[in-house]
Amino acid sequence: MHTDDDWGSATPLDGVSRRVAVVGVGEADHSKASGRSAPQIACQAIERALADAGLEPGDVDGLMTSGGLGDQLDAAGFHAHFGTRHALWTSGQGGGMAWAATAPHGAARALAAGQARVVVNVFSVAWATQRSSMTGGPGEFHARERFKAQLELPFGWFPQPVYFATIARRHMHEFGTTSEQLGAIAVACRRHANLHPGAVLHDKPLSLEDYLSRPMLVDPLRMEDCCLISDGGAAYVMTAPERARDLRQPSVVVAGVGEGRSATGLYWSQQPAFTSTPQVFAAPAAFRMAGLEPADVDVLTLYDPFTIVALMQIEDMGFCGKGEGGPFVEGARLHFDGGGLPLNTHGGLLSHAYVLGIAHVVELVRQLRGEAGARQVPGARVGVYGGYTGQHASTLILVRDS
Amino acid sequence: MSEVPLPDTEWPLTRPFFAAAARGELAIPRCAGCRAWVWYPREECPRCGGSELPWTRVSGRGTLFSWAVVRRALWKPFADKVPYATGLVALEEDAAVRLVTTLVDCEPEELRVDMPVRAVFRPLAFRGARRQVVVPMFAPVPPALPGR
Numbered sequence: 001m002h003t004d005d006d007w008g009s010a011t012p013l014d015g016v017s018r019r020v021a022v023v024g025v026g027e028a029d030h031s032k033a034s035g036r037s038a039p040q041i042a043c044q045a046i047e048r049a050l051a052d053a054g055l056e057p058g059d060v061d062g063l064m065t066s067g068g069l070g071d072q073l074d075a076a077g078f079h080a081h082f083g084t085r086h087a088l089w090t091s092g093q094g095g096g097m098a099w100a101a102t103a104p105h106g107a108a109r110a111l112a113a114g115q116a117r118v119v120v121n122v123f124s125v126a127w128a129t130q131r132s133s134m135t136g137g138p139g140e141f142h143a144r145e146r147f148k149a150q151l152e153l154p155f156g157w158f159p160q161p162v163y164f165a166t167i168a169r170r171h172m173h174e175f176g177t178t179s180e181q182l183g184a185i186a187v188a189c190r191r192h193a194n195l196h197p198g199a200v201l202h203d204k205p206l207s208l209e210d211y212l213s214r215p216m217l218v219d220p221l222r223m224e225d226c227c228l229i230s231d232g233g234a235a236y237v238m239t240a241p242e243r244a245r246d247l248r249q250p251s252v253v254v255a256g257v258g259e260g261r262s263a264t265g266l267y268w269s270q271q272p273a274f275t276s277t278p279q280v281f282a283a284p285a286a287f288r289m290a291g292l293e294p295a296d297v298d299v300l301t302l303y304d305p306f307t308i309v310a311l312m313q314i315e316d317m318g319f320c321g322k323g324e325g326g327p328f329v330e331g332a333r334l335h336f337d338g339g340g341l342p343l344n345t346h347g348g349l350l351s352h353a354y355v356l357g358i359a360h361v362v363e364l365v366r367q368l369r370g371e372a373g374a375r376q377v378p379g380a381r382v383g384v385y386g387g388y389t390g391q392h393a394s395t396l397i398l399v400r401d402s
Numbered sequence: 403m404s405e406v407p408l409p410d411t412e413w414p415l416t417r418p419f420f421a422a423a424a425r426g427e428l429a430i431p432r433c434a435g436c437r438a439w440v441w442y443p444r445e446e447c448p449r450c451g452g453s454e455l456p457w458t459r460v461s462g463r464g465t466l467f468s469w470a471v472v473r474r475a476l477w478k479p480f481a482d483k484v485p486y487a488t489g490l491v492a493l494e495e496d497a498a499v500r501l502v503t504t505l506v507d508c509e510p511e512e513l514r515v516d517m518p519v520r521a522v523f524r525p526l527a528f529r530g531a532r533r534q535v536v537v538p539m540f541a542p543v544p545p546a547l548p549g550r
Contacts, residue, residue: 166470
């Protein structure tokens, strides 16, 4: 196990605690291949987020999207859909993955600078639809990267399930992590999806026995350790906390944001701390900004492309010691009613939809408002999202404002 | 993404790697200034900033850091190769240097974390590709040859 902390760093971020609130959330329809385009999906999510907030398209003067993942909604698309033509502050530092956590930081700065008063962060994908043509999708970015094309792809070390199966095996070797423990994460997410009417796998139960009886996809990972491929998306609306109190929803404010980076970038093979994530750097910074600790967290959503990624982040964010994640997740401890640390109460990327983390933030807001219905964590006041891309990770801490 | 994933053996940053493999040798860039092994290849040493990084022959011995066994086809070029084992080898000269590789000459069930392995040089062959490129793959060191 690599214990030095020289393999990455935290991004210095100025404090934004309680300077931005999330006042509206909306999810597009999540589905398997649907024939929709990503911008169409984004507009549906924004419509629903604005309806939730009690705001009109004309109230939105800031739009944050993903600058790195193609085919995202832009200002022209926003105006074309909503029939508006006012000035929009835009930022490519939004969207899903790690940016679903750090977008509120960018929004807080834009609010403070007077660049915008109401900012929407949106992310959508149509990867299930695109899969049939083998365009887009999660593998393409890596396949095009030059060193990977030269030194990884020729050896069959591709795509992502192969990376994370390799990481999982090393984690098992270093810490004694078991398939049953990875399975506990998959089962918790599936049970939550079964309680979420909008989840893609809502109707498909999964027991630990079911999980263990499934064949290996990329040993030591099964299909059930891997995320879905979906069409879908979500959006959330942000404004200043003072204004948020005048709007219709119970106010949820940002308490902390953190971001960390791995010095070896997107080359997982070379990361010295092979079984860690840059949450080691991101989470402590976010908790410091918030003045909170991991023990204060009522509900956690983690970017979970693979069960092992959720497990590593639980350790790296300080919910348990490094290497103790396996025992920590056993049994029902991650279930919304398990008395432990409720994880991905909407089902996550594993069982809700592969919309790259944006729905994880939506779920936290619903939990903190007490709107999560059959999967509600009683009395949830502090919610945390852990975002991840591999080369960087981020932490967003949300609290019920009262 | 459906094209054959043969490396470009002329790309300057990795050309010596494939040229060495064609001779049956494993070579890694090493900083002439601070003697650090530099992997992946770069134009400057990340430790001392040196720009002289001669490709240096290494023993080809290492240990199996970790691996995955691909049991179902995830990617068309490897569809006819499943099941296969692919993973990372830590070099004897510097365990921080990890080569991505294919594990050969063994059943996946025989693999163990940190077991000794050695480079063997094999052509990458893909259906429908006329060109072949010899690369270092890794095989377990036979237990009959301890101390290699």
